[in-house]
Amino acid sequence: MSTPLKRVHGYLAEFSSTKDVYHAAEQVRDAGYSSWDVHSPFPVHGMDDAMGLPRSILPRFVLIGGIIGLTTAFLLEYLTQVVIYPTVVQAKPANIYTIAAFFPVMFELTILFAAFTALFTCLIMMKLPRLHHPLFNSRNFSKFSDDKFFLCIEARDPKFSPEKTKAFLAGLGGANIELVEDEL
Amino acid sequence: MSHHVSVTTLPPDGEKLQITKFTSWRSIFMLTAIAGVVASAFLFLSHGETSNSYAFSYLFALEVFFTITAGATFWVLLHNASNSSWGVAIRRIPELMTQLFMPLFVLALPLFTPFVSLKNKPEFMGKVWEWVGIHQQIQSSVSVDGVKTLHDALGATHDTTLLYKKYGYLHTGIDGIIPGMDWRMIIFFGTLLFIGSKLLRYSLSQDKTGAVQPTYSARRFSCGMLPVFAVCSTFAGIDWVMSMNHTWFSTMFGVNIFAGSALASMAAVILIVGTLVKTGHFKHIVTEEHYHLMGKLMHAFIIFWAYIAFSQFFLIWYANIPEETQFYAIRNTNGWWYVSLALVFLHFAVPFVIMLKRNSKRNLNAVMAVAAFVIFVHMLEIYWMVIPERARALEYGSSSGLGTDFFRDLLFDLIALLTFAGTYGFFLIRQLSKHSLYPCGDPRLEESVNVVS
Numbered sequence: 001m002s003t004p005l006k007r008v009h010g011y012l013a014e015f016s017s018t019k020d021v022y023h024a025a026e027q028v029r030d031a032g033y034s035s036w037d038v039h040s041p042f043p044v045h046g047m048d049d050a051m052g053l054p055r056s057i058l059p060r061f062v063l064i065g066g067i068i069g070l071t072t073a074f075l076l077e078y079l080t081q082v083v084i085y086p087t088v089v090q091a092k093p094a095n096i097y098t099i100a101a102f103f104p105v106m107f108e109l110t111i112l113f114a115a116f117t118a119l120f121t122c123l124i125m126m127k128l129p130r131l132h133h134p135l136f137n138s139r140n141f142s143k144f145s146d147d148k149f150f151l152c153i154e155a156r157d158p159k160f161s162p163e164k165t166k167a168f169l170a171g172l173g174g175a176n177i178e179l180v181e182d183e184l
Numbered sequence: 185m186s187h188h189v190s191v192t193t194l195p196p197d198g199e200k201l202q203i204t205k206f207t208s209w210r211s212i213f214m215l216t217a218i219a220g221v222v223a224s225a226f227l228f229l230s231h232g233e234t235s236n237s238y239a240f241s242y243l244f245a246l247e248v249f250f251t252i253t254a255g256a257t258f259w260v261l262l263h264n265a266s267n268s269s270w271g272v273a274i275r276r277i278p279e280l281m282t283q284l285f286m287p288l289f290v291l292a293l294p295l296f297t298p299f300v301s302l303k304n305k306p307e308f309m310g311k312v313w314e315w316v317g318i319h320q321q322i323q324s325s326v327s328v329d330g331v332k333t334l335h336d337a338l339g340a341t342h343d344t345t346l347l348y349k350k351y352g353y354l355h356t357g358i359d360g361i362i363p364g365m366d367w368r369m370i371i372f373f374g375t376l377l378f379i380g381s382k383l384l385r386y387s388l389s390q391d392k393t394g395a396v397q398p399t400y401s402a403r404r405f406s407c408g409m410l411p412v413f414a415v416c417s418t419f420a421g422i423d424w425v426m427s428m429n430h431t432w433f434s435t436m437f438g439v440n441i442f443a444g445s446a447l448a449s450m451a452a453v454i455l456i457v458g459t460l461v462k463t464g465h466f467k468h469i470v471t472e473e474h475y476h477l478m479g480k481l482m483h484a485f486i487i488f489w490a491y492i493a494f495s496q497f498f499l500i501w502y503a504n505i506p507e508e509t510q511f512y513a514i515r516n517t518n519g520w521w522y523v524s525l526a527l528v529f530l531h532f533a534v535p536f537v538i539m540l541k542r543n544s545k546r547n548l549n550a551v552m553a554v555a556a557f558v559i560f561v562h563m564l565e566i567y568w569m570v571i572p573e574r575a576r577a578l579e580y581g582s583s584s585g586l587g588t589d590f591f592r593d594l595l596f597d598l599i600a601l602l603t604f605a606g607t608y609g610f611f612l613i614r615q616l617s618k619h620s621l622y623p624c625g626d627p628r629l630e631e632s633v634n635v636v637s
Contacts (some may be wrong), residue, residue, distance in 0.1 A: 090502070101502070
């Protein structure tokens, strides 16, 4: 039986409070690491800033989705109700002044398209769904969905060093620092 | 978090208004107010068509500033009731704005003349609220020996059946016990002023002691008073604006007024806070996070206003019942059509698109520009509600729907607006200079100062 090939994923450090992991994240950010992440059971307010993340580009896609929804709804109603088959309901005119009757559908489709764009763009940007993540190899990591906070610095980071990164994480107050490896 | 401000580094007595920076403004406001009040008194006392026409301008100006002040009461109530901490730093501004009900009440008195019997009510009151005039007319024909009461007389002729049926609400006092429309105005002003003063007192008591208890008391009080506020603001809208045409009714009118009121009030708070920041106040207290949060609320209420205003129009337009459509029939024809159209774009579309961008909420200049614009369109909306009734009530009969003396009326509207603006500005500066500009003893001040939106 041969030894399975393994690849180093990175160092995983455990923190026991939001405050600790928040300040640790600020230090990692200031130390200049780029490939790292924080895992917590719930969203931590202000973590984006602490990690130095840039603003997401998601809102732009959502805006485009909303505009497409608005246009679709207007064309759908205008073309069918006014151009192709003018429909007179309750003596309302079949022209552009009927636009008030179109508003509810225009509103709904704007919301629908924007929401779908948000959801699916979000999934694409997060590369979801995925079935496996190297951090699942750590037994300790399962506590990230319970009461512990984790900070992982990945090995592909150019500043990663087997000794210095470990000492750095220990200096930040991280407990149970372990080297996570992924089976190839 | 990197610039965490500890409450211990802030002055313990809070911050006073640097009055020297506002003395010229105060003088301008005071002179405008005095000139306006003199002009208003002259116009009201000149009787005939002049005072009738001016009464509409006066109601328009009153409604603009009443809604802004009522909205301030709403924001304080909501902030306390929802147990919020973000706005503690700016909460004193709307708290002080609620105190302006007092000067507004005094200014409103001549329009409603609550201490005068129906028979002696001024002529313009019967023009602004047509039903008051009809009541006066009928009452003068009712025999003195008490053969008929006003109520019975209203039911006797076909023309006034609607007023007979609505007598339970549209009256100027029954048997001297049930308050009529003129006395209800005292109740509305009194209740709203009571709510505002009570909340201000809770907040002021913390300034000295820093105790926690007033926060709890204010929260409990606010939860109870929110429905009371809703009733007062709704019925004030119905009494003053909707009943100008007693044959028209809309179940959404009260909330329509409220939507504009909360929006304009948030815009006013942004403008006041922004002005104070620009004149060197609120250092380390108000940050761009607060602009962002207030901008978000303003954005939300731009949408809420559009939702309510459109719903009201939509239901009436679709159902197409004559007594409901008459409101829009006046406003969607002739010159008013352009005002209606302008409201759709200026009151909703333009500020909505501008405020979508994150930077227009976080940049003080941008958010203040939008706030000033919102107050302007709020005035336009109230103008659009009140003024079209003038041509109808005074029977101008001109085809433009604007009235034959269009420019004279426009001048009247401007005089009324300046009278109220001057008074409002003067008393606002007076209120701001009385107390600390932020609740310096509030236990959650530190949380609010360091808020991240």
